Amino acid sequence: MxxxxxxxxxxxxxxxxxxxxxxxxxxxxxxxxxxxxxxxxxxxxxxPSLTGEGGHHITGVKNGRLNPKNFAATPFATPGLRQNADGTYEAFVVAKAFQFEPAVLKVPVGRPVTIHVTSADVLHGYYIEGTNINATAIPGQVTSFTTTFRRPGTLNLICNEYCGTGHHNMINSVKVEVQEP
Amino acid sequence: MTTSPGFSPAPQPKSAQAPQPASSSHSARQAPVIADAAYLASLKKVTQYYLVTAFLALLVGTLMGPLQALNYGGINVYDNPILKALLKSYYQGLSLHGVLNALVFTQFFISGFLLYLPARDLGMKINMKFAWFTYVLMTAGLLTAAVPLLTNDATLLYTFYPPMEGSPVFYIGAAVMVGSSLLVVGQVVNMWMRWKRANPGSVTPLVAFMSVATWMMWAVAALGIVTEVVFLLIPWSLGWVAGVDPLISKTLFWWTGHAIVYFWVLPAYIAWYAFLPNHAGGRIVSEPLVRLTFVMFLLNSTPVGLHHQYADPNISVTWKTMHMFLTFLIAIPSLLTAFSVAASLEDAARARGGRGLFGWMLKLPWGRPTFSAPVLAMVSFILGGAGGIVNASSTFAPVIHNTAWIPGHFHITVGTATTLTFMGISLWLIPHLTGKRMPSVRLASAAVWTWFVGMMVFALGMHWQGLYGVPRRALVSATAQSVYRDMPIAIPQLLTAISGVILLVSAVLYFYVLFRMLLSKRVDDGEVSSPIPYSEVISPAGTKLAGASALVRYTEPLLALWGVALLLVLLMYGPVLARLFANAELVPGWRLY
Missing domain, CATH: 1.20.5 (Single alpha-helices involved in coiled-coils or other helix-helix interfaces)
Structure with missing residues (x-):
């Protein structure tokens, strides 16, 4: 001044x-x-942060990538929950226009589950209503994260990434079940 | 006038003079006179063409909006036979809405506004043939891309994520349109460099400085989308390569896709900093601080894009976290802006006799649309910016990612902060360019206020629905399952539907005023009746670098800072992209619309 x-x-x-x-x-x-x-x-x-490169230990998946035309070589050929020999749970989910496979994913309550998601066609969203599980399903790639569902019940599984004319009807569910002892 | 309780000046014992309120002001800039009338007329005309093209895009894009608001109000209007004849689907309408409003309106408006301002501020002559060529090329790109959009051959939404595949015509048109903006960058930077050579040792005037910094930022930002479209999507859509890696494309898209929001908002900042004090009757607070703000945007706008990709696999959490950190830092220049512009307004209000901690606000000219538009835009941006911090936090993001919260957010940022400011600018800039008059202050004012209210209501409804998990950009009103009917969202749905009606009223009012104005006769000399509204300054940057403050000297070498900005982006994106390219997995395209 x-x-x-x-x-x-x-x-x-x-x-x-x-x-x-x-x-x-x-x-x-x-x-x-x-x-x-x-x-x-x-x-x-x-x-529930996504792991850097998903599913590195999965058959047919390398560097988090797989051939989207050859699910047969991977566990995504039979989507659903499985228990490994060491007792851990893994779920394989395929998103495709306009539904998720399996349509009802059954998971155990109170146990960590690693969910692997991929897409058979375009991008999809994997959003479980009322949770902070919100991931992208990408063709040729595997998205992996581990989470624990604390309460039994059925949760809506909503595709929240535009995937075509039927996008708004791409809604399935995750069923959290109490384990039989 | 009374002493302001909020800002009592530091005690100055030596001063014995009577109070002279304006004694510390520095008068408003007088831009150099341009003597060549034919050149000035051509410069004004090309600017006007950019603006009118921008507002035509906004008109078409905006008219789609209420249909989408009704969708989020639970009302599906897309089965209406008349509408069905025009739009194949909700998603086609949404693609038009997003591309025309977010990409076309903004880019054309900015290309005109930020070509004209530095040319006048520096008093430089630019090559008008090149300027017109750029306009024609950009418009040709727009019209080319519009064809597949209108024929439902590019219903990809404005993010056009592959492997959803559109007509190659769309990608080519979009590349030409966006690429043309780089020609404007070249012309403005060239003009500034010629001015620097002709005026060694001079400080770049503020408006020109802000314009050049904005264009430099955009050039760094645009590299991502230009690379994506030209080298990946066009060859793929033409069938020259077998597939596309969706994650590489998405990463390049967000290289540009976040910085583009600063490209949209910085021209609004220019109007807030440089012209709003004039509209309000106040002064610019500090030119050196404004320069610092723009340099921070130049350096830090682009290496933040990964915060759009928290939900994506195969990008390491470390890199995402670094981008998150830089995103938080970019809030700082916006917070500085909030401070500076609010101080300008308070200064104006107290000069008009305003008093009290908040009471001064009542003394501002709220009925004047050139004032109310940018101020309401700023109010909207305070809320939008706060929401943006939520979006940028990797821990909050999974709750609202891809939900209705996001369109709620960007309608009060780009949809209001930018758009409403641009509407306000048009109300003085078009009279300035053409010598025509605003037909009705009252109607223009009503348009501004209804836009603000409509967007606030829309944002409330959409943020609220998003928190319940309603997805963004989905025809939720026609969803077969009962998910959304089961959610407790009746009130936000109602708000969203009502907002669509308010905004339709606002758009009708605004476009009535705009087109009445454009179609009226020239009555004034725009230079006299509506001069560029330069403002007085409290702390100017000075005109000579020698003796200028350190802040002014360090912010002046924009070319070097431009280089640093590019380097920073390469550092923050290079390793991420290198890894993605090394592991690329090409997949075929799909057309599911």
């Missing part, structure tokens, strides 16, 4: 500069705080 300003009524450079700096500080701290809270929820496990 050149000339000294009188104590006028309107906003002036010095006052504004001070407030600007304070606000810049607040904005920066807010952005960093957001980032830290998101990282915290990674560690607390509230977020």
């Amino acid at each position: 050149s000339a000294p300003r009188p104590a006028g009524q309107r906003l002036d450079h010095h006052t504004l500069e001070k407030y600007e700096n304070i606000w810049f500080g607040i904005a920066t701290v807010m952005a960093l705080f957001l980032f830290v809270t998101v990282l915290a929820s990674f560690f607390s496990g509230t977020y």
Whole structure:
């Protein structure tokens, strides 16, 4: 500023500069705080993050990719839930216009299940109503994530990625069942 | 006038003069006079052509909107025989709505607005043949892409994710249209560099600075979509290659797809920073701060796109998290903007005798549409920006990803922050360009307010439905299953349906005013009756680099900063794309519409 300003009524450079700096500080701290809270929820496990490259151990799947015309070579040939020798659960789901296979995916309550999803044609969405399970099904690729269903019941499984004229009817379900002892 | 309690000036004991409120202001810029009348007329004409083409696209796109709002109100109108003759499906209407409003309207408006502003601000002569060639090429691209859209041969929605396949004509037209915007980049950057050579040691004037930074940002951003369409989708749709990798395409799309929202909103920021203080009767707060804001956008707008892909496999969580961090950082320049522009408004209101912590707001000229449009757009953007933070958080995103929340979000960002600002700009820019007059301030004002209210109601209804998991862009009103009938969403559905009606009224009002204006006779010299509304400044950047503040000197070398922006994008996208290309899995195309 050149000339000294009188104590006028309107906003002036010095006052504004001070407030600007304070606000810049607040904005920066807010952005960093957001980032830290998101990282915290990674560690607390509230977020079912997708694994980087899905299903690397699955027959016929390499680097998270598979040949969409040759499901026969993979477990996606017979979609559904299976229990591995070590007792863990894995589910294989194929999305295609305009339904999921299996139409009703049965999963055990209270047990971690790793779900692998792929598509037989175009992009589809894999969204389970009332949960934060929300993933993309891509032809030629496998989307994998692990989750635990805490309550028994039937949940709607909704395709939420545009897949053609029948998109809005592409709704199936996940049935969370109490295990027979 | 009274002393402002919120902003009492720092004590200045030496000052013994009587209070002189405006003594610390710096007068509004006087742009250089352009003496060549024929050149100026041609420059104004090409700008007007861009604007009118933009608003014609908005007209068609907007008229589809209420049909979609009714869909989310639970009312399916797509079986109506008249409508069926025009639109094959909801999805075709939605594709038109998205492409025309989000891609065509914005790009044409910005290409005119941000070509004209720097040319006038710098007083430079540009090659008008090249400017007209660019306009004609962009329009040819638009018309080419429009054909398959209208014949249901490109019902791909505006994201056109492969392997859903459209006619090659659509991809070629879109490439020509988007590619033409890079010619505008070239012309504006060239103009600025010629000005720099002719004015060594000078500080670029603010409006030109913001325009050049915006175009540079867009050039970096556009590389993704141009690469996707030209090298992947066109060869694939023509059958030259057997397949396409959907994830590579989607990643390149969002390289551009998030930065494009800053390409849409930065021209609105230019109007908020440079012209809104004038409309309000206030002053620009700080030119150096504005320059910092735009440099932050130039550097940081693009390497954030992976936050659109949290739901996608085969991209590492580490990279997604880095993009998330950069996305949070890009909120900072927007927060600075909120501060600066709000201070300009408070300054204006107190100059008019406004008082109180919030009472000053009542003194603003709310009935003047050139003022109310950008201010209501800003109010909308505060809410939209807050929602955007939710979308960008990888922990929140799975709750709202691909739900009705998302269109709720972007109708109060691009649909209001950008669109309503552009509508407000048209109300002074078209009189400026043509010498015609706004036919009715009252109707224009009603259009602005109904747009704002309609979009607020729409956003409330859609965000609310999204939280229940209603998917975005789906014909939910005709879903065979009872899922949506079973959800407790009657109130948000009603709100959404009502908003469609309000917005239809608003659109009718606005387009009536616009076309009445355009079709009226020239009565004024636009330079006199509606000059470019430059504002007074509290803290200017100065005109000479020598002696300018550090902030001004470090923000001036835009070419170098442009290089840094490109480097940052390559760093943040290079490893991700390299891995995707190494593991590419090509799949065939499908046409399921």
